[in-house]
Amino acid sequence: MTTEQTLTIREMCDAYDVTPRTLRFYEAKELLFPIREGQKRLFTKRDRARLKLILRGKRFGFTLEELRQLLDLYELDDQQETQLAETYEVAKRHLAEMEDQKAELESAIEDLKQQMEWGRQHLEKLRLQNAG
Numbered sequence: 539m540t541t542e543q544t545l546t547i548r549e550m551c552d553a554y555d556v557t558p559r560t561l562r563f564y565e566a567k568e569l570l571f572p573i574r575e576g577q578k579r580l581f582t583k584r585d586r587a588r589l590k591l592i593l594r595g596k597r598f599g600f601t602l603e604e605l606r607q608l609l610d611l612y613e614l615d616d617q618q619e620t621q622l623a624e625t626y627e628v629a630k631r632h633l634a635e636m637e638d639q640k641a642e643l644e645s646a647i648e649d650l651k652q653q654m655e656w657g658r659q660h661l662e663k664l665r666l667q668n669a670g
Contacts, residue, residue, distance in 0.1 A: 544573065544580035554589055564592060567602055569609060599632045 547558050564570045565579070569592055572579040581589075588609055595605045608628065611621035 544582055545586065547572075547579050547581070550581050550586070550589070553586075554593065556589075556593070561589075564589070567606065569602065569606055598629065599636065600628060604628055 545553065547561055550556070550561055551558055561570065561572075561579070561581075565572060570581065570585045570588055572581045572585055574580075591609065592602075592605050595608070596602075600608075608621060608625050611624055612618060614620050
């Protein structure tokens with residue numbers, strides 16, 4: 539493997555806006571498998587692809603265990619059919635959860651706006667009473 543095909547931990551951090559600690563954590567969780575040369579870690583094209591998927595999955599609320607299981611399915615010799623099918627099912631669950639959270643948040647926002655309006659009106663009445 540030549541150095542043009544690998545990135546150092548610093549290059550990975552710069553390229554993907556992550557910390558060295560994050561990369562070491564993903565390595566410890568067996569999500570990334572850099573080449574070790576003494577203390578030096580060299581990340582392959584495969585590691586870069588996996589990191590992109592990890593970061594995207596984390597953004598969508600996937601757990602690290604879900605991501606590890608989905609990434610491990612890549613190794614099956616079925617042109618990623620199993621991996622894609624499982625990813626789709628996990629994504630459906632997360633989308634439903636996100637939509638529920640969005641609805642709850644929209645409701646809470648509306649309630650807060652109503653309470654703020656009530657407070658504004660009562661504050662205005664108090665100020666008028668105290669001014670007069």
